[in-house]
Amino acid sequence: MEQIFRDIVEIMHHDYAGCIDKKGYDHPEAYFEKIQLLKETNRLTREQFADIVRDYLLDFQDHHIYFADSSAEKRKPVDRGFQVRRYKDCLYVTGAKNEQKLNAGMAIISLGGFTIPELKEKHSRLLKANHPEREDWMPILSLYEYGDIEDEQGNVRKITFSTYEKPGYTPAYTVEKVNQDTLLFTITDFADPDAIVKLVRDNRDLIESATQWIIDVRVNYGGSDSSYYPLMPYIMPEEGVELADREDTMLFNCTHSNTGRFLAGAFPELEGIQGEEAQQFLKVFIREWQKNKGKGFVEFDFKDIVPDTYVKGAKYPKSVAVLSDYMCGSSGDSFVELCKKSSKVRVIGRPTKGLNDYANLISKHWDNGFEFMYPTSRLSRIDRGMGMTGKGIAPDLYVPWTPEHLKRDVDLEKAIEWLALEKSTFR
Secondary structure, three states: OHHHHHHHHHHHHHOOOOOOOOOOOOOHHHHHHHHHHHHHOOOOOHHHHHHHHHHHHHHHOOOOOEEEEHHHHOOOOEEOOOEEEEEOOEEEEEEOOOOOOOOOOOEEEEEOOEEHHHHHHHOHHHHOOOOHHHOOOHHHHOOOOEEEEEOOOOOEEEEEOOOEEOOOOOOOEEEEEOOOOEEEEEEOOEOOHHHHHHHHHHOHHHHHHOOEEEEEOOEEOOEOHHHHHHHHHHHOOOOOEEOOOOOOOEEEEEOHHHHHHHHHHHHHHHHHOOOHHHHHHHHHHHHHHHHOOOOEEEEOOOOOOOOOOEEOOOOOOOEEEEEEOOEEOOHHHHHHHHHOOOOOEEEEEOOOOOOOOEEEEEEEEOOOOEEEEEEEEEEHHHHHOOOOOOOOOOOOEEOOOOHHHHOOOHHHHHHHHHHHHHHHHHO
16 A cells, blocks of 8 residues: 555656646655554554545645545445534534434534534644635534534534435436526536436427526536536527637646556547547547647647537527536536626626636556546646636625525525516616
8 A cells, every 4th residue: 555655646746737836735754654654553454544645635735636445435425414514603504314313504513522613723624625615514524423503592402423324416407487587497417418408408498488597506516518518509698709718728737647547548438438429529539648648738639629619699598697606616617607708697606616727537546446536637727826726716796605595595586686687677
């Protein structure tokens, strides 16, 4: 396992897309010593090793880096059975699918005898955020066995936490009427392009007659940017918009190692692809990696596969409200950013996750079942101080998250309010 750690450090220093930007961020020696000490005393388990590696990777402040143990993945993932969000000095329960002792709206005022401000200080690296709305408390909940809970009547009691199997994820691609003029879309990922195409096709009459849309991507786990292309003609104005940013380029770190790892996965994948368009897309990637092997950071030539980036819109809808939040990332980030280019659109809510500065992940596999996934591309906007890491894509109308969101959909109300104002201007 010591060699695996050395390999990961080598990757982060040479092959990772942020290797130049984040030079000096990490201190691998301390982690290597910890691994050696545990090994010498016969206490180094796979789980401990994975935890040490993940702790080391926190130094790079990148949510797009993953270290996995396939033997552990066979065990079903677990959590505390509820979710929280911090507001001021409390963690508010936002949902409790499995934990029957808790309800949405209850406040956790301490964990393991520590107040929430104390825990924020103690676990600042794990939280990886500079704003309460962007903090992920799930890993921290797993570290404590009990907490003090305050219900909505002000009663405080201590409860012992349990562990539950994580519920499976079911994607949502839905559209429904909010009122006579307005449709509400809920799209929780862009992983299934066929689902978006079907959503548009099956509801075409409804979609093309509605004067106003609300698109809820507050929870969107990303996927493929091409999945949301069917929505773009409706979202963009009739006069059209240039979606490409000519100042922003994507540079791939074409080291020999990265090229080898990409091609090792790409050729088998190509054999399994049915669609001609998807095949062509992957073939261009293969060509560019092969052509630029060993050249360092290079902009790929995607002229053969990139569609026309000037998009003209339809007459309807007249106005589109997009609801965003911190759990919208990757292709969700891209979608919100493109929507902001349209004069029809107002993005309402909170900034997105902001994952796309470093992207296009590839994997390094070891025979013993460990896998390391890391980004190989970076956006040139980082050099202009315009990166999204830690900030996300900002909304046009910022709505602070408060516990009131657990009682009513404040963001949706703001969207309907804005659309009513817009309606009065185009009538």
